[in-house]
Amino acid sequence: MIKESTLAAAVAEQSFIIDSGDYFIAKIEAGKTFRIVDMEGNQAADTLFYNANDPAERYSATDTIREQGNVYLTAGSQLRTNENNVMIEIVADTCGRHDTLGGACATESNTVRYDLEKRCMHACRDSWMLAIAENPEYGLSKRDISHNINFFMNVPVTEAGGLTFEDGISAPGKYVEMVAKMDIIILISNCPQLNNPCNGYNPTPVNLLVWNA
Secondary structure (H helix, E strand, O other): OOEOOOOOHHHOOEEEEEOOOOEEEEEEOOOOEEEEEEOOOOOOEEEEEEEOOOOOOEEOHHHHHHHHOOOEEOOOOEEEEOOOOEEEEEEEEOOOOEEOOOOOOOHHHHHHHOOHHHHHOOOHHHHHHHHHHHOHHHOOOHHHOOOOEEEOOOOOEOOOOOEOOOOOOOOOOEEEEEEEOOOEEEEEEEOOOOOOHHHOOOOOOEEEEEEOO
16 A cells, blocks of 8 residues: 655654665664665565564564455554564555565575575575674574565565565655554664565665654
8 A cells, every 4th residue: 555654854863874785773762753765676675673672572474464464564554573562553655565474585595596506695684693793782692583574575475375576566765664663673684685586686775764753
């Protein structure tokens, strides 16, 4: 569902540029609004969310899909935790839908999906592991890497129930905007994937904007 925001980027409290292949981790307090902008189009922002006060409570694809009755996320979607609490609500979306099934690239999956020689290529799981290692103050460990959302990524579900990775449906300047319903940790891997068309074989930066409650 396409729904535009009423917030102006110029009055955002914070703005961060996340380069392609880089990670971003931060705490966002309850009530704040944040927006992820696909700056150049067809980029995939692989994102994990945690309860900042208890990281064992985290975004759950299973609970989110079950409660909303839809495998795609867009304006109006409520992102739920593994304790079935609402942690985030999508309040604006100019892309139309976002993937919550396809998972994140890893060196192992690159090998299985593409070729043995792809194993050495950078992957989202590497970025998350680096973020956790370099930012121990957030209290996250390897075991906390779980369900993620692929913002802007196009992963259609086939009639047979399978998944396909297709050309992106986003474009330069498209965004998804959310409100935190609890204190959260956001962990983004701005996907470096070069082997499927999710980002047009050309990873590019994304912009994260945050507004006060």
